[in-house]
Amino acid sequence: MFNYRAKYIWHFFLFTFIGLFSLSVNLMGQQVASLQGQVLDKLSGEPLPGATIFWKDQSARGAVTDAEGNFTIAIPTLPASLEIRFLGYQGISREINNKTTDLKFFLSPDEMALEEVVVSERREDHNVLSTEIGRNEISGETLKRIPALFGEVDLLRGIQLLPGVNTAGEGTTGLFVRGGSADQNLIQIDGAPIYNPSHFFGFFSVFNPDALTDVALYKGNIPAQFGGRVSSLIDISLKEGNTRKIEGEGGIGSISSRLTVDGPLFSDNSSFVLSGRRTYADLFLAFSPNEDIRNNQLYFYDLSGKLMWRQGEQNKFTFSTYYGSDFLGLSGQFGLGWKNWINSFNWNRQVSERLYLDMAAYYSYYQYLIGFNDEENGFDWSNDFSESGIRAALTFIPKEASEIKAGMHTQLYHFSPVDLDPAEGSSIAPLATNPRIGWQNNFFIALKEEVSERLSLEAGLRFALYQQIGNGVNYLYEDNDPEGSGMVTDTLEYRFGEKMQHYQGLEPRIAVRYLVGKATAIKGSYNRNYQYIQVASNSSAGLPIDRWVPAGRYIRPIRADQVSAGIFQNLSDNRWELSLEGYYRDFRNIIDLKQGANVLFSDNVETEILTGNGWSYGLEFLLRKNVGKTTGWLSYTRSRVFRKISGINRGNPYPPRFDRPNDVSLVLSHELTDRISLSGTFIYTTGVAVTFPVGSYVVDNQRVPLYNEQRNKDRFPDYHRLDLSLTLKNKDKGRWWQGSWNFSVYNAYARKNPFSYEFRDIYNNDIAFDRGLGEEVSSIRPGVVMTYLFGILPSVTYNFKF
Incomplete structure (x- = not known):
């Protein structure tokens, strides 16, 4: 059966490829002579993506530079005048007398420009003219203007302010995009995936804003060259x-400091970037009068670097690396640490004036370690997993406004055994699970x-x-049903590389844009995505010890189908962007944990989970202003998410914790003067879905809450918060050093947003009463104790450039 289906799909894929290739040949036969060039910043030598190129008196038929500043434009009758324009730079005209190729055009920043120059990979009317739907961008400069928790600028917290993106609760950086869970987002740095993108248990993300360019969020039509997740792509x-010269920037904040330095490496054909960041909360612990606190450790740090070099005009090579580490140690008794290590190598080659080759290889590694120092119950618990991959793509541009891309992507997932090693004399038994390995080959083709x-x-x-694939084991269960009794009847062992289970999936994707007017477009898209690895966890916030599991004999890959449509309009000569998008997404083979499940130490994960389906739908509104003294956006999302899994909620649909029907975000930044700017964000969302107890019972003189079978039928109170910041730039005295102060207030009106509720007995009407101190108990009553994380949190950061 599999051979027949595989043969059928391969024929379908082959015929599709032949059809698109035939179309490209036909289009190639229609091509005309073209001019190639590159647009660069005159001062730094960096490429300017999104610059507009057109022939004088023919502005309607032009070209836009790509991420490398390159462009190709058809040549009319020569001689002709070529115009190059880019926002914030002085435009130039160049007389072209022959069919010369590989020209370089250097633009100078416009000294008279009132707006700050931000290099972006999009043109002003890109919102309307492109076929992209469900795509949003945030630049590094925009992130730095958003008020920050503890003064720590954060990428993922900035993305949470975009429409269609929800969070699990206060202070977390977990993203839930259009009804998908946090593990359904592909977050990648220079093409390499990162599996735990957070520091400090989710309070901060691992991305240093000084080391980033623009960040793109795809939540609608995901390009065919990307896959492996069903919810979204965050491309960083x-x-x-x-x-041209050495330069740097950084900041000294309330809990951390950062520094980024970059410049030419050997010549103007190569460059480097080095970036580092570290918290120093642990340094202050040493000054505590309490010895137990002095012995605690609490820190994170990250390091990143990037090398770039060009070989001639056709080849460009980059190597990127990132290393991040977190550690929490309590009085030498308990320790928890985790780290990410990512490497990627990219090669971009211009084969001809219309053919481009992009190749990439990457390695992503994640590890966590827990240690408990105790004579009776001490142990060390560790686990790690990795993904390695190679991606290759050919891009052919047969004519202006046409593009064909085809390629392949090979991935190898390796999930090491969970290793629980008891300390000498410990009563805990050792435990080691079996490894799990997945091998995935992807082929893609796309046409614009x-x-x-x-x-x-x-x-x-x-x-x-x-x-x-092996090495590994498959367990056989009674009635071939691991969700039933879970009784193992036999064990199948597999050698290294031996096939244990296989799946295949065809993922069609299409997007259409129709211009109603010069500044108005209607767009629609359909996407199908498969995901072959997922997290089995009872935490929606995302924890360092979450258990990733690959698809196998009993766990099928997730499939998601999404239909979306929207209207996009630019106003006031592209100063404002307005969009309204609606979507419906259908999930298949979603997993959730049984009540009381424990997957962390189990080698039989399939006995702890239940499988079912889900769906989500929503409407997203976005009004955005990109230029002027006042910039920012207003977004509103109305959405719902449901799961339906046999064995949970009596088999009836239920909302997951991150279902938040109403979500409003307002982000504003205003330049009062050349030196003073104000920023603010306001957030309002429906409270997260939870299950409150319906009663209680007493066991061993302790009151225990009683829950019914209905899941997440209750909600926390609505969440809302106002953050403010003021940036004061130092006077520019012509020095090589430029500095600025940022003063932020997180939760400006001290809203007590609940983080958790605890249902327990209250003694003597005092929630802090401790029976262990031996004081007399005069009254006992059942009560609810709310915990909130943050009141008003002021912070100050000194930022600098040189």
Whole structure:
């Protein structure tokens, strides 16, 4: 059966490829002579993505530079005048007399420009003209203007302010995009995935804003070259260094400091970027009069670097690396640490004036370790997993406004055994689970075509072949049902590389844009995505010890189908962006844990989970202002999320914890003067879905809450918060050092947003009463104790550039 299906799908994929290739050949036969070039910043030598190029008196038919500043434009009758424009830079005109290629154009920043120059990979009217739907961007400069928790600028917290993105609760950086869980987001740095993108148990993300360029969130039409997650793609690029001079920037904040330095490496064809950040909360602990507190440890740090070099005009190579580490130690008795290590190598080659090759290799590693120092119950518990991959893509541009991309992506997942090693004399038994290995091969092809002046089309097809391979074991269960009694009847062992289970999936994707007017577009898209690894966890916030499991004999891959449509309009000569998007997403093979499940130490994870389906739908509104003294956006999302899994909630639909029907975000930044700017954010969301007890009972003189079978039928109170910040730049006295002060207030009106509720007995009407102190108990009553994390939190950060 599998061979027949595989043969059928391969034929379908082959015929599709042949059809698109035939179309490319036909289009290639229609091509005309073209001019190639690159647009660069005159001062730094960095490419300017999104610059506009057109022939004089023919501005309607032009080109836009890509991420490397490159462009290709059809040549009219020569001689002709070529115009190059970019926001915040002085435009230039160049007389072209022959069909010369590989020209470089250097633009100078406009000294008279009132707005801050922000290099972005998009043109002003990109919101309307592109086929992209469900895509949002945040630049590094925008992130730095958003008020921050403890003064720590955070990428993921900035993304939470975009429409369609929810959180699990106060202070966390976990993202829940259009009804998907946190593990359903592909977060990648220079093409390499990162599995735990947070520091401090989710309070901060691992990304240093000084080391980043623009960040793109895809939650609608995900390009065919990306896959492996069903909810969203967050594509992050580390910035390339200045090829002309050494420069740097950094900051000294309330709990951490950071520094980034970049510049030319050997010549103006190569550059480097080095970036580091570390907290120093643990340094202050040493001054505590309490010896137990002095012996505690609490810190995180991260280091990143990027090397770039060009070989001639056709080849560009980059190597990126990131290392981050967290550690929490309590009085030498308990320790918890985790770390990420990511490496990626990218090669971009211009094969010809219309053919481009992109190749990448990466390695992503994650590890955590827990130690408990106790004579009777001491242990060391560790686990790690990794993903290695190679991606190759060919991009062919047969004519202006057309593009064909095809390639492949190979991935190897390795989940090491969970290792529980008891200390000498400990009563805890040792435990080691079996490793799990997944091997996935993906093939993709995509076409972009401007069918007419009003109609544009983007279509893609991705095909994945996934196998769980040895070494490893498959357990056989009574009645072949691990969700039943869970009784193991036999064990199948597999040698290294031997096939244990296979799956395959075809992922069609299509997006259409139709221009109603010059500044108005209607867009629609359909996407299918498969996900072959997922997290089995009873925490929605995302913890360092979450258990990742690959698809196998009993756990099928997740499948998600999404339909979305929207209207997009730019106002006031592209100063304002307005969009309204609606979506419906259908999930298959979603997993959730049984009541009281324990998956951390189990080698039989499939006996602790239940499988079912889900769906989500919503409407997203976004009004955004990108230029002027006042910038920012207003977003509102109305959405619902449901799961339906047999064995949970009596088999009836239920909302997951991150279902928040109403979500409002307002982000504003205003420049009062050249030196003073104000920023503020206001957030309002429906409270998270939870299950409150319906009663209680007493066991061994302790009151225990009683829950019914209904899941998440209750809610926390609505969440809302106002954050404010003021930035004061030092006077510019022509020095090589430029500094500024940022003063932030998190939760400005001291809203007590609940983090948790505890249902327990209250003694003597005092929630802090401790029976262990031996004081007389005069009264006992059942009560509810609310915990909130933050009141008003002021912070100050000194930022600098040189």
